[in-house]
Amino acid sequence: MVAVKDLNDRSREILRRVVESYLETGDPVGSRFLSRHLPMSLSAASIRNVMSDLEALGLLFSPHTSAGRIPTEAGLRMFVDGLLEIGDLSEEERRSIERQVSGQHKSVEDVLDEASKMLSGLSHAAGFVLAPKYEAALKHIEFVPIDPGRALVVIVTEGGEVENRVIEIPMGLPPSTLVEATNYLNARLRGKTFEEAKTILAREMETQRAELNELTSRVIASGLATWSGSKVAQSDDPLSKSLIVRGRARLLEDVHAMEDLERVRLLFDEIENKRELVQLLGLAEQADGVRIFIGSENKLFSLSGSSLIISPYMDQQQRVVGVLGVIGPKRLNYARVIPMVDYTAKLVGRLIN
Secondary structure, three states, X not given: OOOXXXXXXXXXXXXXXXXXXXXXXXXXXXXXXXXXXXXXXXXXXXXXXXXXXXXXXXXXXXXXXXXXXXXOHHHHHHHHHHHOOOOOOOHHHHHHHHHHHOOOOOOHHHHHHHHHHHHXXXXXXXXXXXXXXXXXXXXXXXXXXXXXXXXXXXXXEOOOOEEEEEEXXXXXXXXXXXXXXXHHHHHHHOOOOHHHHHHHHHHHHHHHHHHHHHHHXXXXXXXXXXXXXXXXXXXXXXXHOEEEEOOHHHHHHOHHHHHHHHHHHHHHHHHHHHHHHHHHHHHHHHOOOOEEEEHHHOHHHOOOOEEEEEEEEEOOOOOEEEEEEEEXXXXXXXXXXXXXXXXXXXXXXXXXO
């Protein structure tokens, strides 16, 4: 892949101007606009030639038949890594963040909640915080319905600490489902730390994969279904394959086959949900300073074409205990959001300690 150092000064400057204009307006950028704003004197024809070269390198593309270009994900990545000029927050901006996030008698939950709201408000995108990993053993977890679409999660550790969190749940979810979730988690996680709970989750995923392979082998052997897909379909991960159901008329007569296929579907959903959760947790643990994921670089949000800017926050022993950041469109104001996320993470780290 081409690097910034591989471009000459003229190409770097044109790429930078195209990206900056696109991030500000969202519109394709043409040679006439660039000829008026470049610090160097270039004809429109020369600019068009450079833009064509950048398009051939996969850094720009034309969204329609006009001569204007916008950056590709590769172009945005090059801009962020090598051309973006990141400023620092002003003292007033720092004080404003501190006033909103900190405060006397605020619990850890309040600090994290305020940090999420503040990041969302200042970035005009979605702010999020992944809460600290608790080392204390769990004593009890309970889900309490508040209103349609929301529930309260009560976490009690064996040390007597209590954390309450409000989460969003699917609309119309019956209260019995929350009771089942409470019973399921308490039966498996009581006396375990969150780190141990993650290990249990991974083990259950492997068990479900084995069950999925057994079930699919059964329905394929009976001629009721078949795998299809690309060469990836030959991998060991059943989620890389596509299950095509055949003989639907026979299914109506075979109750066991219908039950097997329904279990296959449920296992696909369960494993996929757990895999996405583990991926997000992994981002928290692997992060070292601010990290930026643009579009398809992060599979968790690739379909929405979103960008993710995250930073871990540390405890007093400089261990990563959580992560916060911003999820938004690829047209995020990176120069403003990156230092904001970085400073907020350091502030939250100080406050929760």
